[in-house]
Amino acid sequence: MARTVALEEVALALARVNYPGYQTDIVSLGIVQEIAPAPDGAYTITLRGATGREEILRDLATRIHQVLTHELGVPKVEFKVGKIEPELGEKTGKVRLEGTRFIVAVASGKGGVGKSTVAANLAAALSRIGYKVGLLDADIYGPSVPMMFGTSDERPRSAGGQSFYPIERFGVKLISIGFFLNDKAPVIWRGPMVMGAVRQFLKDTLWGTQDFLIVDLPPGTGDAQLTLAQQVAIDGAVIVTTPQEVALADALRAVRMFRQVHCPLLGVVENMSYFVCPDCGERDEIFGHGGGAKMAADEHMEVLARVPIFTEVREAGDAGTPIVLAQPDHPASQAFIELARRVAAAMPQN
Ligand SMILES: Nc1ncnc2c1ncn2[C@@H]1O[C@H](COP(=O)(O)OP(=O)(O)OP(=O)(O)O)[C@@H](O)[C@H]1O
Numbered sequence: 634m635a636r637t638v639a640l641e642e643v644a645l646a647l648a649r650v651n652y653p654g655y656q657t658d659i660v661s662l663g664i665v666q667e668i669a670p671a672p673d674g675a676y677t678i679t680l681r682g683a684t685g686r687e688e689i690l691r692d693l694a695t696r697i698h699q700v701l702t703h704e705l706g707v708p709k710v711e712f713k714v715g716k717i718e719p720e721l722g723e724k725t726g727k728v729r730l731e732g733t734r735f736i737v738a739v740a741s742g743k744g745g746v747g748k749s750t751v752a753a754n755l756a757a758a759l760s761r762i763g764y765k766v767g768l769l770d771a772d773i774y775g776p777s778v779p780m781m782f783g784t785s786d787e788r789p790r791s792a793g794g795q796s797f798y799p800i801e802r803f804g805v806k807l808i809s810i811g812f813f814l815n816d817k818a819p820v821i822w823r824g825p826m827v828m829g830a831v832r833q834f835l836k837d838t839l840w841g842t843q844d845f846l847i848v849d850l851p852p853g854t855g856d857a858q859l860t861l862a863q864q865v866a867i868d869g870a871v872i873v874t875t876p877q878e879v880a881l882a883d884a885l886r887a888v889r890m891f892r893q894v895h896c897p898l899l900g901v902v903e904n905m906s907y908f909v910c911p912d913c914g915e916r917d918e919i920f921g922h923g924g925g926a927k928m929a930a931d932e933h934m935e936v937l938a939r940v941p942i943f944t945e946v947r948e949a950g951d952a953g954t955p956i957v958l959a960q961p962d963h964p965a966s967q968a969f970i971e972l973a974r975r976v977a978a979a980m981p982q983n
């Protein structure tokens with residue numbers, strides 16, 4: 634006859650199960666609502682629905698089965714999912730913004746691939762097609778939003794207490810560490826400070842109501858990026874890469890990171906995808922061919938846009954007006970508008 638496992642043992646074992654993507658266990662997070670003994674040594678575990686997402690619930694069930702069935706020898710485990718409690722987002726550390734419908738992160742494993750250019754133009758393009766948009770420059774090592782929007786000399790206005798108003802430019806609400814720095818000296822931050830700063834930006838900025846908040850993440854896939862992806866309730870991530878091998882390998886790392894924290898991946902933007910010869914109009918794929926598309930296919934992701942390399946893209950950024958607004962008919966702008974449409978279409982109930 635199977636040994637009966639005591640309720641206390643079950644409770645202790647559940648306290649060893651971490652919530653998928655977190656270093657915190659499901660008991661501390663308050664996700665285990667009830668542990669009820671059932672006939673024949675079975676247990677029914679009621680979980681507070683921290684999420685409606687099937688894959689997370691499945692992952693959670695697998696983890697619980699592992700400790701209860703395989704390690705403790707409970708003959709049968711059944712699950713019930715309790716009601717979804719909005720404040721759980723706070724407990725798991727995820728920042729949700731009142732008034733913001735969707736948070737979209739723009740990320741890349743490698744630096745210099747055009748992440749900030751894509752983030753700025755995506756924000757501008759969404760605004761152009763009629764959405765209310767904010768842009769958070771979370772790249773506090775090398776903020777570029779102030780330059781790209783020509784607002785380097787502006788300072789956010791205090792709204793009393795800790796809060797402040799974002800800077801508004803071309804209808805897009807902007808916040809960046811760059812607005813708070815007095816000189817151009819590089820900032821040296823430790824991981825926890827990065828998190829603190831970004832969290833504070835998110836919460837203390839009076840964004841008002843908006844459809845999208847675009848987040849320009851710092852390059853890389855280290856602790857800072859991982860924590861950020863965990864702490865902000867991101868509705869979707871856009872991965873930027875160039876077609877080069879090194880960039881692709883790093884982009885793949887970014888993809889894996891978002892998977893690890895169960896953040897939905899919207900797809901890949903292949904930037905500096907090809908060069909159009911200004912004299913003959915011919916396309917030249919200087920960084921290689923189809924790398925982004927291949928990675929996307931391998932990872933079951935979409936290519937959301939292929940953005941050509943054009944001097945005008947850099948010039949527009951340097952001059953403080955994203956190309957989408959400076960030259961809306963430019964081939965690069967069209968690629969960004971297509972990107973914006975696809976991102977918008979990928980949002981739930983939009
Ligand atoms: N499609 C493009 N055509 C021409 N220049 C581009 C294009 N995309 C980006 N650039 C230029 O490449 C440089 C790097 O771009 P950007 O700053 O957007 O990259 P990043 O990935 O955000 O870099 P970092 O890792 O430093 O944050 C910038 O000077 C930018 O203007």
Ligand SMILES: [Mg+2]
Pocket residue numbers: 748749750772775777
């Ligand atoms: Mg950048």
